[in-house]
Amino acid sequence: MVSPHGIKLAVHLISAYFGDIVSKVCECLLRKGTLSLQQVLRFTELNKENAANSLLVLIQHNCVQAFSIEQQGGFMEQPKMVTHYMALHDNIIHHMRFSKFLAIISDEFGQECMEIFEGLLQHGRLSMNQIVDRYKDKHKSHTSEENSTAANVAHENFNKLAQAHYIERCPAREPYLESEKEDDTAGKKKTAKSKMNDPSQTLEARALAAATPMESIRFLVESDTYTNGAPDDNSKKNPTTEIVGEKRKQNFLEPEKKEILWRVNFEEFVRHFRHKCCITHVTTRMDNVAGIVLSAIFEATRRDETKVKMEKTVPLPIDRIYEEAIKREEGRSLSLERVRDSLVQLGCELPIIGLELDETYSIDLKKIIDEAQAQEVESVVLKKYGREAYRIFRLLLQSKRLCETDQIWMATFVDKKDALKILFQLWKDDLLHMERVANEGQKLESLCWKLNKVSVWEQVLDDMYHAALNLKLRLVHELEQAKEILRKGKSVGDEVLAKRKKVGEKWEVLDSSLMILDDAIMLFHDF
């Protein structure tokens, strides 16, 4: 479930990129959940063409996933296939990270790869031929030889991006989901398709699982011939399929029917940022060597990670870790013993016997992420409520159970009166849970306090979305205010130039703050 300000931010982003009509459809899907076209029309009160076009735009930019499901007909009616549309909130929010993605590609692969990648970001989904044509257009040449060289360069760079998993084949356009009734009857047969047909999962999760191409062909460039890899069960469709699905196929996708569409693989970027966050955290919390060791482990196990939110790193032998660590410039002088010390510092336990036999290590990443998240919230508490509140908050964060007021002020060396004031303030701001416990013996009622981490963390994430939206709105407002100054030509006085400079500085501050805040949003939502 997306938080209220998460939805508001997503709607703002869509509105800024694709206009109000598309954002209206998107908001409808985000607020109401998965809907059919008819329902979208009813809720948005848009005409059919606008609504259908909006859905197409959203699908093209990977913000919406369609899937078809069989629905029971009315009295004396046959069951019919209905196309449903679901908004992909995470993918919408990724739109404000495009500059970060580009910076990574530029750093790792250089300008040429960045150009190809930029095209995918701008257009959402492109076939390889479209990418190559786009590249050739940009590097216009007079001779056919130069043209073919440009094509080769584009192919080469495209391969690089696919090999690094930064781009992937698009998911199936409209996977077919069996109804739950059918699942029950076919329960025994479930094997490979078990994930997409698992009735315990939500409909949305099943649709996403069904649409995702098989891992073996997800990044395969060679077999780019005629169809996407994921099961696309259009053949099973009933003739009564929703019109928009048909229309989309006819008008938009039909010319490219035989081509594989590619898109940016957001998952790989999230993994990249997660690794970076963990490395930064251990470097500041421990030392540089811990950062180098963790970075070496990530590098060596990058392809073995099965999902983004890995709780622990893939177990790796000490020799491999050491080998990878000394490959780095800053790790060249490291000894095996120092690497081993760092692994212990990172929470690994040394094998008690037989160091040489089976010395593999796995780092607890969840703990690192938890620490980083706690640090972010603690810094807010420290600045907003002061040092004593910070101490109390940390005590309650460590404690898994209810704590009495006396216990709290005694452990934190805060005066009782002040401690109570702080506790009530934190409780008022929904950071703490309070319970009154009656003490029969002393005829007193004591107050007990607890920090409900899950709800507080959700609240913090919502506040972050809210803050990001505010930064965006302020950015728009500042540019709006400076419109007149920016419109004027080059021949302007010093005063206007100074004002322009100031606007530029403001823009820079707001934009960089947004990027930093976005890191924190990812820390709480994606990691």
Place this chain on the structure above:
Amino acid sequence: MYAQIHQFTITWDNSASHHLRLHISVEPKKLGLQVIRNQSASTSDLQTLHVSSARRRSELHFRPPDIDLSFIKMSLLQKRKAPETKPKTGGNIAESDRIVLNVIKSKREMAIFVKDLKQEAGLPDPTFNKSIKNLLTSGLVKEVAHVQLKGRKHYIAAEFEPSQEITGGSWYSKGELDQDFINGLKDLCLRIIRKLKAATADGVYDFSVKNGLINTDCTSQQISEILKSMVLDNKIIEVKSTGLGEYHSIPIGNVCYRCTTGDSAQGLRTGAMVSIPCGVCPRIRECTPDGLISPTTCVYYTKWLEF
């Protein structure tokens, strides 16, 4: 088994627990086996024994033969004379005063809240007030500050010292948290941990005692409490010893403390939220794009973007 006394001091602690503090430093090599076993594992050259008078018979297993203890008895006697100098509780006081005094005395070191006292004494208000005044003037009772119930008058008989529940223990002075003492101790512990790289609570305590860094009476338990609060302050971190590197002197698995490094050493890591106005805004819940409080009209934003 006898040992040669290296250093020998005895102090009478009149303020808190009427305990005789006996500090005896002995050279360990000259101690008997029995004494050595009672010491915690320490690498210090000198072992320090810290024994209160109430426990000294059971814990002190050796006695130097060549020390005349008569002066100790003398000083003890002199100290014990102090309560006798207080006014006598003879038959000169009025009956109402006696009732009030008896109720106060019955509460011993726990003291009594003035309202409860009035209720238990069952005297009319003017008489009760007069009695309290008389008893205070004659020094038979005294008023004490209750650390948890500030502003509520509590009385205690002059011959009793208020209990730890009343005074708040050693962290309190005159009913107030002794912040200077606490902060001083925190600073000291931080410096010791920085020097030792990693240390247990006992290790910090031993180091401070060995080097005479603590002048006041301080126990290992208090050091432990201070260290735990420093962990909450993010000044130090609690870790388990691995027995390797800087932990080589600490047994594997023992809880010990070490300093934080980098940004977190300040405990003031700048988070993403706190670097923007919304992160600490008290009105964030009331802020909407078109509302009275909005990011476009926000005064905090305006101030933030003024440079």
